[in-house]
Amino acid sequence: MKTYLLVGAGGFLGAMARYWVSGLALHFSTRFPLGTLLVNVLGSFFLGFLMTLVSETLLVSPETRLFLAIGFLGAFTTFSTFAYETNSLLEGGQFFLAFLNVVISLSLGLIGVRLGIWVAKTFLI
Template sequence: MYTVLLIGIGGFIGAILRYTIGGWVQNSFSNFPFGTLTVNIIGSFFLGLIMYLSEYQGVFSDQTRMFLTIGMIGAFTTLSTFSYESFRLLERSEFTLLTINLTATVLLSMFAVYIGKTVALSFATGIWRGFR
């Protein structure tokens, strides 16, 4: 029960962060869903960072890892919103924006996971020893 509560609290925090950051970014744009793209890239980076720090360094306990990844990042990233917004671009025949959104979200989110992994592994190789 404790773990479920922990994940729920993480989800609460992640959802508020998603609303705040996504909305703040989106307010600058009208047609293209930059808010969703931004939170997916940020979430992917932190998911990669946390998972690889957990795997290679044992930095987080299982409960902390679940709080951060399943709870916070799970509520923060937005595949369903991404899918809906992409479909709306398709419905409006905005094929260029649809292609940019699909390509940018998938490639930049995967790249963000890679960067998170790289940062995590740099801890393992001692680059960040002074910061631990």
């Protein structure tokens, strides 16, 4: 039961953080799904950072990993929204924006993971 509560509490906070970041992004873009891009890139960075700490040190307890990686970051990021928004761009005939969304999201997501790993290894391990 403790596991479910940790994941649920992390998920609640992650969903709230996602809503907040996505709302902030609306101030900069309404046509391009910038909010989803931001949460997915930030989530990629923090997951790379966290999992590096988990795999290479004992600084993160299993409970903290459940709360942060599965709960918080699982609710904070979203592949389904990325896919839906990309499909909406395609259906609206905005093929270039759809292509741009896919390329930028995947590229920056991978860069975010690598950067998170590098930060963890450089400054904490």
